[in-house]
Amino acid sequence: MSLDAATVRRIAKLARIRVNEEEVSTLQNELNAILGYVEQLGEVNVEGVEPLSGGAQMALRQREDKLTDGDMAEKILANAPDRIENFFAVPKVVE
């Protein structure tokens, strides 16, 4: 598997990371090297082996449906770059 330059640009766009044109070929090489490394896993025969869902073989813990959190708008908004009253404010999103 190998990524072309267009795919690198697309991945960057989807991740909202600005990539200069001169960086594309470097990134392409680095990403391909990473993918090549990971592809070594393909050499292992996993026929009949159940996928591992986590380090600990536990079931998902479930909590009771109780109100235990919230009512702290000030703390939630404390790091907001911009706010209007108790709303987050962001550049206008136009449909």
Added chain:
Amino acid sequence: MAYSLEGRTGAWEVVVGLEVHAQVISESKLFSGASATYGGAPNAHVSFIDAGFPGMLPVINKECVAQAVRTGLGLRAQINLFSRFDRKNYFYADLPQGYQISQFAHPIVGKGNVEIELQDGTIKHIGITRLHLEQDAGKSMHDQHPSKSVIDLNRAGVGLMEIVSEPDIRSPEEAGAYLRKIRQIVRYLGTCDGNMEEGSMRADVNVSVRKPGEEFRTRCEIKNVNSIRFVMHAVEAEALRQIEVWESGGEVVQETRLYDPSKGETRSMRSKEDAHDYRYFPEPDLLPLLLEQSWVDELKAKLPELPDEKRARFCREYGIPFYDAGVLVAEQATADFYETLAKGRDGKLAANWVTGDFFAAMNRTGKNIENPPVTVEALGQLLDLLADKTINGRIAKDVFEEMVETGKMPAAIVEEKGLKQVTDTGAIDAAVAKVLADNADKVAEYKSGKDKLFGFFVGQVMKAMQGKGNPALVNEAVKTQLG
């Protein structure tokens, strides 16, 4: 007649699949302990988890899982004892985590089906592809400020059930009937309030068109349509647009569109260009969700009676027509009202009163079934007065109107106004004799063959008795005296 749209090149068939997003009824959110209640002061129902703060871990709400399973059972669907959560990645201002925790490869509910009934009485099955659990996003408002959008995260992280249908729907009518059915089922189950105005139920509509007999063509997705009527309009508007594209030699491209109800048309959402590249991957913060069959069975045993079963039972137990039963079970509260009324009484009579005078009074007075124009006890007493022949049917209508107006019990009204039916044959005979004597000319006409005058005599007698005569006895007496 199957629905089709006529283009320049002949008839087109419309193919529709719906994704319904139904907000789970629960106290707290899917993965946090903040309130899942609608409304609240801006950002008051928000925990650090919902706001996507670093280092916070989601813990699943057991009740949300139970609600999804109940809904799955109500959709006669496969419950998957193994399911798993995935991250659906996209950027939007009201999605603070930068991803939505959803279920992609292993949903909690698999294939099922629902029955819809069309205007002409035909029953059709619509397949359910799946139901999965996911987080709702926050709410953006764009009209509060000239250059900014404002975000409220109260809804962010509330549990959502996405119910995906098979592309089995073939007309706006079927789309409407399907949505009403889903709404009815979740409301009966108490798993979602079905309130489309407040956005607790919304639909994404997938539409394509094809010539009869063809394979499916490319579809477009119309996002977030928030009323049943708009869904029906959007299906037709989008189908007509696609037919125009195909017939002018163009090609429909798969895209996300928006329905604009004020213009009655759909338009492309440029912002969603990359929307289908979600780069799903398994949610590393959550282990797979494993359910016990015994727990699912327990939930199943406690399910309420669903609308289809209730409708069939009403027909069977109360001997009412299938159509009337459908009207009565549309809302659970109406069904309960009817059943309380019909228990131990004439089921057909009860159904006629509920769907007739009672519904009319409800509409007229702007009341609803939770706050009815007359109580079920009062209406029951009225039916009893009819059954034991204390009053006749015509008087009952007047008494009912009086009940709506004054809130008094029918027995009190009958007593007060002296509306008791007259069954004293002496009094009836006297009234009949007087009417016949006063209308000697008509009697002569009747005897010479004008049979229709019989009704006139009965009417006159009833009038003379202020409507209180027992209709059967009056008929009998008129017949006898006319010889």
